[in-house]
Amino acid sequence: MDTDQLIKTLAADNTHRARPVGFALMLALMAAAPVSLLMFFTELGIRPDVMTAMRNPFFDLKFAVTLALAIAAIAVSLHLSRPEASLRGFGWLLLIPAGLLTAGIGGEMMMPQRLPMMTRLMGNNSRMCMTAIPLLSLPILAGALLGLRHGAPARPALAGAIAGMLSAGLAATLYASHCTDDSPLFVATWYTLSTALVTAIGALAGSKLLRF
Amino acid sequence: MREREDEWTGLMRSAISGDSTAYHRLLKAVTPVLRAAARRGLARAGQPVDQSEDIVQDILLAVHLKRHTWDVSAPFAPWLFAIARNKLIDALRRRGRRVFVNIDDFAEVLPGEAPVETASAGEVAAQLASLPARQRDVLQSIAVESASIKDTAAKLAMSEGAVRVALHRGLTSLTAKLREQ
Numbered sequence: 001m002d003t004d005q006l007i008k009t010l011a012a013d014n015t016h017r018a019r020p021v022g023f024a025l026m027l028a029l030m031a032a033a034p035v036s037l038l039m040f041f042t043e044l045g046i047r048p049d050v051m052t053a054m055r056n057p058f059f060d061l062k063f064a065v066t067l068a069l070a071i072a073a074i075a076v077s078l079h080l081s082r083p084e085a086s087l088r089g090f091g092w093l094l095l096i097p098a099g100l101l102t103a104g105i106g107g108e109m110m111m112p113q114r115l116p117m118m119t120r121l122m123g124n125n126s127r128m129c130m131t132a133i134p135l136l137s138l139p140i141l142a143g144a145l146l147g148l149r150h151g152a153p154a155r156p157a158l159a160g161a162i163a164g165m166l167s168a169g170l171a172a173t174l175y176a177s178h179c180t181d182d183s184p185l186f187v188a189t190w191y192t193l194s195t196a197l198v199t200a201i202g203a204l205a206g207s208k209l210l211r212f
Numbered sequence: 213m214r215e216r217e218d219e220w221t222g223l224m225r226s227a228i229s230g231d232s233t234a235y236h237r238l239l240k241a242v243t244p245v246l247r248a249a250a251r252r253g254l255a256r257a258g259q260p261v262d263q264s265e266d267i268v269q270d271i272l273l274a275v276h277l278k279r280h281t282w283d284v285s286a287p288f289a290p291w292l293f294a295i296a297r298n299k300l301i302d303a304l305r306r307r308g309r310r311v312f313v314n315i316d317d318f319a320e321v322l323p324g325e326a327p328v329e330t331a332s333a334g335e336v337a338a339q340l341a342s343l344p345a346r347q348r349d350v351l352q353s354i355a356v357e358s359a360s361i362k363d364t365a366a367k368l369a370m371s372e373g374a375v376r377v378a379l380h381r382g383l384t385s386l387t388a389k390l391r392e393q
Contacts, residue, residue, distance in 0.1 A: 001337045003243060005355040006269050009383070010276045011236035012354050012361060014227060016380045018280040082281045083294035152278040154298055211302070211391065212278060 018150070021081040025074070025147035029170075032143025036136045036171060044132060044178040053182070061104045062176040062187055069097040069195070070169030077144070077162045081151025087158070094165070104184035123181035126190045132178070133194035134201075136171035137164075141202055145209050152212045160206010164199035171198075216241075217289040224288045228279070239272060246271050246296055253300045259307055265333035271299045273336075273387045306393075339389040347382030350375055 001009075053059040072093035079090045113120070123129075144163040153159035172191050181187075220238060227235035250264040250271075274295050282291045340348060353364040361379070365372045 001269075001333070001340060001351075001355050003265060003268055003272070003333065005358075006272060006336065007236060007239040007243065008358065009351065009355040009379070010239060010272060011232050013276065013376070013379050013383055014232040014235045015230070015376060018277075020280060082283065082291070083278070083298060084290045150280075152274070152281045152295065152298075154294055212274060212298075 021148065021151040022078050024150035025078065025144065028143040028147030029140065032139045033170075035139035036174065039136055039139070040174045040178070044175070046177045047180055049180075050177065053180075056182055058104065058108065058182040058184060059176075061100065061184060062179075062182065062191075063173060065097045065100050065104070065187060066169050066172040066176055066191070068100055068169075069094070070166055070173065072096055073162050073166035073169055077148060077159060077166060078151075080153050080155070080159045080162060081148055083152045083154045085154070094162075097169075101184055101188050105188060108184050117185065120183035121185040121189055123183065123186040123190070125179050125181050126186070129175065129179060129181070129186075129190040130194050130197075132175045133168060133171050133191065134197050136174055137167040137198045138201075140167035140170050141198065141205070143167075145202070145205055148206075148210055149212075151210075153206075153210050156210035157203045157207035159210050161199045161203035163206060164202020165195060167202070168195040168198040217287060220292070221288040224279075224282065225284055228282075228284055239275075242275075242292060243268060243272070249296060250300060250303075253304060257304050257307070259304065263303075263307075266335040267300055267303045269333050269336045270303060270390055271296045273383065273390070274299055277384060277387055302391075335390060335393070336386060339386050339393075342389065343382055343385055346370075347378050347385065350378040351382045351386075354379060 047053060075093055076087070076090050079085050080087070108120075141164060144166050145160065148159060148163055151159075172195065181190075220241065223234045223238035223241070227238055246268050247264055250267040251261045254261045254264055254267075275292065278295065282288065340351060343351070349368055350364055350370075353359045353367060354361070359367065361372055361375050364370075365375045368375070370378070
């Protein structure tokens with residue numbers, strides 16, 4: 001097939017309209033979410049004292065941080081799905097959750113505490129946190145990568161890493177309602193480590209799956 | 213240069229809103245620029261430039277299948293060159309070289325540059341043979357025999373809708389096969 005014939009063929013296919021990447025991503029996330037929700041409710045479930053916990057601002061802060069991460073990562077991954085896009089002008093969005101967390105740590109430092117800092121940082125559920133967040137993110141990560149395959153990222157590994165953050169953010173939102181460790185120091189340590197792990201998995205998978 | 217790129221953007225906008233003639237003109241217009249850049253990239257990597265046509269076709273397929281990622285309010289050339297650069301780097305890597313492609317390779321095509329003869333391209337044609345029969349027949353009919361969608365539908369006893377679906381699926385699987393090879 002010579003190039004003129006190929007061009008003619010492509011022009012004949014011009015009537016085909018593809019959906020925007022955002023639509024594909026939302027569809028894929030909506031398909032993946034029930035899997036993670038099922039895993040969460042059969043294995044973990046919401047902590048029993050959730051009504052009292054909601055009055056603790058540090059419990060609420062966990063959701064602000066994880067949702068900020070998820071939303072920022074969704075925005076960045078949609079931006080990066082265009083081939084000419086770079087992180088410039090968008091990367092700072094990912095600093096919002098970090099900023100919220102830092103403010104939370106500062107706030108907690110200023111309050112009188114019953115427990116020493118190291119005890120709050122270590123918490124009671126660090127191992128559970130490091131297991132649950134990555135496991136709950138895997139279905140969401142698979143969905144996110146599937147949706148983002150619809151795009152054309154110039155740097156597939158980077159796009160995959162952001163997809164990892166996106167899924168870790170959503171998985172951590174679920175896990176935060178189960179976990180009884182509310183100290184921002186705990187969140188900054190163990191949630192961050194879990195997110196880093198999922199981000200690395202995302203980068204690895206993205207470098208293979210997001211090439212176009 | 214500026215004028216040329218504005219013209220491309222205009223053609224692509226018409227194409228997106230359904231004008232297939234504009235789309236055809238656009239692809240014809242960008243092809244020599246892509247070809248020159250592919251030859252330059254191959255030459256710099258010490259590869260035979262007669263493989264440039266495979267890279268050009270690879271780029272055109274990617275442009276076609278990813279055109280929904282172009283923002284209609286943005287200029288077309290940066291998007292096109294980003295796709296082309298990505299495909300050129302891929303192609304050179306596949307041929308075993310680690311190379312750096314200069315984005316200016318695409319921008320600096322001089323109007324007076326001697327027209328390059330179209331070299332033959334083998335990769336797309338070779339992959340065509342490995343497609344499912346339906347898709348292969350439809351692509352064959354439209355590409356090689358220059359039949360319209362309507363004529364192809366009549367000839368293969370399919371509905372026009374089915375021809376369109378097979379055409380699009382065929383192009384998608386061609387691209388996937390080229391990527392995996």
